[in-house]
Amino acid sequence: MADGELSKNDPAVARRGLVLLFQKGVVEAEALLQQHRGKNAQVDCSLGYIMVLRSLMTWEEDAVSAASDYLKDVEKRCSASGKEMPHIKNPKARQHFLLLQVVEADCMLLRALLYFTKMAIPAYVRGGMLLRSASKQYTRVYAEIESMDREASVQSNGSDDKAVPASDTARAACSFGFGAFNLIMSLLPEKVLSVMKLLGFHGDRKVGLETLQFASRSNDMRSPMALLAILWYHAIGRAVLGIGISGGYEDAIACSQAVLKESEVEFATAPLFNYFRGRTAYLQCDPSAAMEAFTLAADSCGGQREVQHICFYEMGFINVLNFNFEKAAPLFARLSRETRWSSGYYAYLSAMCLASGGQIAEAKELLARLPSLVLRKNSNYEKFVLRKTSRLKKMQLTEDIAQVLLFEVVFMWSYLDFSTQAQRDAVRQLMEEKQPGVSDDVTLLTTNWLVQGALYFLLDQSDEAEVRLRDVLNMADKCVKTKDSQIPAFATLYLGIIYKQRGQLDKAKSALEKAKSSFSDYEVESRVHTKVKAALEEVAHLQKPK
DSSP: OTTOSOOTTHHHHHHHHHHHHHHTOHHHHHHHHHTTTTTOHHHHHHHHHHHHHHHHHHOOHHHHHHHHHHHHHHHHHHHHHHTTGGGOOOHHHHHHHHHHHHHHHHHHHHHHHHHHTTOSHHHHHHHHHHHHHHHHHHHHHHHHHHHHHHHHHHHTTTOOOOOOOTHHHHHHHHHHHHHHHHHHHHHSOHHHHHHHHHTTOOOOHHHHHHHHHHHHTSSSTTHHHHHHHHHHIIIIIHHHTTTTTTTOSHHHHHHHHHHHHHTHHHHTTOHHHHHHHHHHHHHTTOHHHHHHHHHHHHHHOTTOHHHHHHHHHHHHHHHHHTTOHHHHHHHHHHHHHHOSSOHHHHHHHHHHHHHHTTOHHHHHHHHHHHHHHOOOTTSHHHHHHHHHHHHHTTSOOOHHHHHHHHHHHHHHTTGGGGSOHHHHHHHHHHHHHHHHHHTTOHHHHHHHHHHHHHHHHHTTOHHHHHHHHHHHHTTHHHHHHTTOTHHHHHHHHHHHHHHHHHTOHHHHHHHHHHHHHSOOSOTTHHHHHHHHHHHHHHHHHHHSOO
16 A cells, blocks of 8 residues: 555456455465565455455454454555545545545444454444444545536536446445445444434435445456345344344345345355255255255365355254254254354254264263353353253253253254244244153243244144243243243244234234343344334334325
């Protein structure tokens, strides 16, 4: 960046690095970009995107810290160079400094995403403040772009010159960040969003997606990241956040398929895009096609360890839904050995799969070692499995107990939503069969009822679902006493969704608000709140005058 100018090939190198990331993997992409590191803001930013993407796939603290430190350094250098801009009149030089300001804003945006991986309110707030700073920067850049366009229009008035304005490059560069900002803001938890609104900031999901679409079709280096952001939202985000939980995912499927089709020229065989083909098959409730795509992605990713790991995770849950516990256990065990993000969480899943398949002794041995595998005791995932493991020490572990606890995780992580009707009915029958074996424990019994209620809902048997969910709520106080508030919270959420489907919008709103406000201090609180937020938005839309 010290030379103050971008060479002709630098933007192409920056984009090529991100394309290589998806086609070949981190090693090849980083090898290319490291050759130009420190010489050009676009290339440095591209390397930052790779580091952040790796962090978001693994959630490993070392990767998160390294990416955050790197982005801070790039941001600092861009900020120092960008201060010269007000004194520059040459359009091309102004565009160069606009690009520096976009990179600076991108660094803030990416650092905010890294804060959000911590899934804690203080981290959300700090990330939100970074988003606020990034938004101001993008707004300033857009204002300068408009000013440059007006000047160009005046200068070319009456001319036959149809050249593309110099500001178009900066506009394309700014579009990804501006679109991502709007999308992220629209998805933040309510507690953080209320603070951001007080500061005068909000996100428009529609604007965000439209701007990302524009960025994805540009020649800017960020176009592959824009494609990825759109795919993530439709193939993963909407399911995780509950956007479409009660009305289906037809629109998400169509959008995902359109993006995958559009990206075939460059990314037809890219492992990460095959992963998203698997996620899209999930949305279509086609686990067989999803397993095929995940297997292809895992087998073809070479040195892309992060992609392989997220595929193993998905493959593990598909095996669980098919009652192939003996195949799921080693997948989760491998994740426990090879990842540093949450070794204890993966070990818990592996232990529950072992016990569900009748390998009780092996499961007990793994559970005995589990506390030593927990490296981040402030992680909600780790807190959850530590609490479950501690309680299991006081019980006689059985297949019945393990299967109820295993399908509790399957339910909470929304994998039941994407199972086939046959799988749902099979799991429902299994839970009914296991009910007598867990009836002596309030937590296990209500968990069983909760899973049954969700399955009846997915099987379009809302009356039966309501009965089971009300059984849970009749024992809500006991669940709270055992620190299992997630059970009545989820039950109340699903009751609200059932009422919404029936057109009982006032009852739906009341139940959803209760799910958010009546239960607290449990590990998956943010997951419930995001789904409540999405459901309340749907209710508000339905209540609007026609």
